[in-house]
Amino acid sequence: MNIRLVLAMTGLILMLMGLSMLFPAMLCFLSEDSDWPVFGILGMSGMIAGIMLYLREGIREEDVRPKEAYLMVAAAWVTASVYGAAPYLATGVMDGFADAFFESVSGFTTTGATVLSDIEALSQGILLWRAMTHWLGGLGIISLFVALMSFLGQGGQQVFLRETTGPLKEKLAPKVKETAWILWRIYIIMTVAEVLLLHLFGMDWFDAVCHAFSTVATGGFSTKNASVGYYANPGVHWVVIAFMFLGGVNFTLFFHAFQKRSLTVFWKNGEFRLYTVILGAAALIIGVYLWAAGLEFPAALREAAFHAVSVMTTTGFVTQDFNLWAPAVQMILLMMMLVGGSSGSTAGGMKVGRVQLLFTQTRLEMRQSLHTRAVLSAKVDQKPVSHETMLRVLTFIALYGLTVALGTLIMSLFDMDLVSAVTAVVTCVANAGPGLNRVGPTQNFSFVPDLGKYILSFIMLLGRLELYTILVLFTPDFWSKK
């Protein structure tokens, strides 16, 4: 094992995070907030430490083996989470490291679960930092390096593929650097567009930037206690709905649509169709429910669309307390949370693509039982899917279920009722944010004991890196000398 590579990667992450902390420092300085030296010192020291570590170890263009790639990705995320927790402690917003670490992981994994109850009391620097952790983690922390620097060479591809989501990965350009850069450009364009639109509908610049970061990364941190519900303007809601939806779409589709100058690219993609159909059906059901519960028609539709999209893309913004809704509707939300957004998007969950493959395989099994000697092959968008891929996807889905089950068992030991325990784990593994009952939309995770917070943080990382990348580190094979 080449530990040098892992240390160099840690140095790089420290550099990036340190640089990022200078933005809140500047904001605080300009608004004469007393937090500015905290961010300034933390940022500078992180950058210096990072540069020193990186220069000492150095990354040349060299072979990165799968083992090293896994460890590099894991190290990057853990480093970012630990270092990203520092501002919460240093500004005195939180007392314990468990709280700060939970908040930081929740940010980078774009979960959006929080331990804070009064968000509006926080300084602008902290609010911006929270939103920035979302934005940096949305497409993947390492992917930005891959996009900007070519020093990683073939190794860049190794780490990049382990950080992007979904069962079938596609390279948009021959070089992974270009592929990552294309994705980041799409991401940046979307963010800028949302900032402008939100400002147009009456948000001030600061809130617009924070909410845009949070939306396109499908994170969920808001600058308001009532989340997006704070804003009365329906226009704001619709803009957020639209960009949450876009954040849950496979980013490669935007690229293809742009290249071919055609929107049919989207509808020809089976995953996109299923994603849209599930969202449409859920929004309709919830809409009827809210309308029957007494909401006016346009508002009912808007609220329904907002929560369907927010939950399925695992953003976690709310405008209503769905803790008070009927159990059946809550169950629909929970199922959508587990399914999650599309492969290659910023959303979490199992990914629609995997569920689509599960359906495909189920249909094949049915057909096979009717025609015992038939030779069948699974296809996605008319392209055959290999047995190996199918097996990996089905294992993933089973493992996902197992993670939820075991996580719930552990969480129920911490003085939580079953619904709270289940939804806390589901919302963390799917990187969504709010759950039900004690972890519902108007509640927070502060009551969970420290050990519970560490476990939930671990589950968030598991979910963000799609299980295998983390779990493989816990296998004896990984550490054996072979």
Added chain:
Amino acid sequence: MQAIVIGAGKMGYSLARLLAKEGYGVTMIERDAERGSVVQDNLDISVLTGNGASIAVLQGAGVDQTDLLIAVTEIDEVNMIACLLAKQVGVGKTVARVRNPEYLEEGESGRELISGIDLIINPELVTAREIAELVGAPEALDVAYYAKGHIQLLELRVNPGHPLIGRDIQDLIYEKPFLIVAIVRQEHVVIPRGTDRILEGDRIFLLAQTEFMPLVEEHLGFKREKAEKVMILGGELSTLYLAKVLEKQKHMSVTIIEKDHEDCVRLSEELDSSLVIMGDATDLDLLRKEGVAETDILVCMTDNDKVNMLACLIAKSLGVKHTISQVRQSDYITLMTTVGIDVGVSPRILTANAILKFIKGSANLLSMTLLSHGGAEMLEFHVAKKSPLVFKKLKDMNFPKGALIGSIMRGEQVLIAKGDEVLMPEDHITVFTVPERIDAVLKLFNGAV
């Protein structure tokens, strides 16, 4: 006129014979000296041993004085290269047989790269298309389309007990126009007159507008059947093409039985809704289990003629309504139909047909179809402005005996030819003819280009 044929396989052999009969001086290039000498003994052509893709060999065959080059070796690349080379030295027409579908896929900018080949012929694809047409009208022995698909020609068998038996052609009248262009009686093609009578066992060629054809058929006592369940035995390339065409039709369910696992996987990966079963085509239990009895049409497309024949017979005994079989050895076709297989389709005849059509093509000849296994031909012409036939009534024309005009397409209007009709310039007409009269007919229309 000089022609070069590369590859002395079955296809090359029959083409060389055909071309020699048409008056070409044929030079054949063949790798294998022994095979070459067999051909030399049987045909009045000259044979050269060598690689057809070599410019030296081609020049030795006199490529610079050649009008036509046909490359039909087993190797696609050789065929393609030979054509490209020939085109460079100025051969007028080049034909290549290309089997690998990868070469036939059109890139985004079309087929410019192989523009040196005038006609690419893929026997599997041609066979698949022919069978797909037959599946569209299962009661017919042969189906062909003219006038951009507006005119349909069907070959139908008059079975014992059929209401048409014993009736005169002139007595058959129906509000929708139709024409019986020929009758095949004991392997002889008869161009019928009004007083001819239809007999049991005849095969008639029926011409009508495509949209009215089902009505015409019904009026004459033939039942138009709709095939919804098709079973294909054998999973070669032509099966893949056929299944792809059939899958596009609504309500069509296709089952394919193939015994090679790899072929099965390829089929199931390339096809969408078709069901691919691994098993033997002659396994009675398997056929029964997969519902062969409810199958409307069984298509046998294995490589082996005997297996095809056997499978068809088994299927017939299990209650399949129609059977179509691919026949490699074209001599077997007549034999097959006598033992009860409905239609035999020979890739070799179809390919030869397509090449012949291409060779004879001129500005005025639009298409050409061999019917009744070569016993008759259907030609489609464009009537030139200066043609001596313009403005004449059909019945007043001095048309060659053994040939007749079937249909006339004038702009978007389609007419079934009757004696009082007058030919106009720019008409598109179909002419039915026996092979002996084909040259006379061609001369008539090509004379005044």
